[in-house]
Amino acid sequence: MKEIIKLILKYHFTIIFILLEIVSFSLIIRHNEYQRAIFSESASILFGNISAIATDVKNYFRLKETNESLANENILLKNRLEQYELSRDTIVQGTFMQDSIPVYEYIGAKLVNATFNRTKNYLTLDRGLKNGIRKEMGVCSPDGIVGLVQDLSGQFAIVIPLINVDSRISAKIKKNSYYGSLQWDGVDYRYSYLNDIPYHVEVNEGDTIVTSGLSKIFPEGITVGYVESVDKETANFLKIKVRLAVDFKRLDYVYVILNNKKNEQTGLEAINYHE
Numbered sequence: 001m002k003e004i005i006k007l008i009l010k011y012h013f014t015i016i017f018i019l020l021e022i023v024s025f026s027l028i029i030r031h032n033e034y035q036r037a038i039f040s041e042s043a044s045i046l047f048g049n050i051s052a053i054a055t056d057v058k059n060y061f062r063l064k065e066t067n068e069s070l071a072n073e074n075i076l077l078k079n080r081l082e083q084y085e086l087s088r089d090t091i092v093q094g095t096f097m098q099d100s101i102p103v104y105e106y107i108g109a110k111l112v113n114a115t116f117n118r119t120k121n122y123l124t125l126d127r128g129l130k131n132g133i134r135k136e137m138g139v140c141s142p143d144g145i146v147g148l149v150q151d152l153s154g155q156f157a158i159v160i161p162l163i164n165v166d167s168r169i170s171a172k173i174k175k176n177s178y179y180g181s182l183q184w185d186g187v188d189y190r191y192s193y194l195n196d197i198p199y200h201v202e203v204n205e206g207d208t209i210v211t212s213g214l215s216k217i218f219p220e221g222i223t224v225g226y227v228e229s230v231d232k233e234t235a236n237f238l239k240i241k242v243r244l245a246v247d248f249k250r251l252d253y254v255y256v257i258l259n260n261k262k263n264e265q266t267g268l269e270a271i272n273y274h275e
Contacts, residue, residue, distance in 0.1 A: 106255040119186040123159040138257040144223035144245030163189045171224045172212040179212040194240040216262040
């Protein structure tokens, strides 16, 4: 209490001045129609703007919750689709395996950091070892391929995206299945290049480029991008400019791809055909 009294005594002139200003302003508004009308209009505009900002903030957080909910639903649907595909294949083959599991499963994650303007860009996800993520797992989004898990901690993962000069993935032209290696040139984050496609292959602007399935990382047929242009000046191979399906500057939620049969395949290949 003593501290409050000391504070009032110290700033009593300022406090009196503010009180007098408030009283004067109140008297002006009360006894002057014109000033009262201006005050009412200004107050309405001010409170209207405050209300609009509050609504925008509320909608922003609500939208984030909606996006996260939709991302989780997408993960659930993708996993159910994989289970359905497995069940369908089992029925077609006339067999039933009680312990069968789908080849691929998907783990949802959110982007928490990223670079776009370097030659060796990276992405950081909010999921790690504790969530079942491991090195060399593929990462995709609803739009297409994102990249490959490089490093991990308990709760985070570093992804090498397609827009990293060290990134290479096997991709093919969807309409004819000719495959090559996709590699970024470090210039424009929206474009990459598909190499090693033979010169005689027919490729047109707008053709879809998808994952080849010739790896243990990505399922076959996930969209990579679309043909932007074709360079036929090289003697034996085409150089195909690809507009990437994923806009990395708008990336938010992603799926980390778990291949349940990767270790079995890797072990078999290492035993019999490792050089």
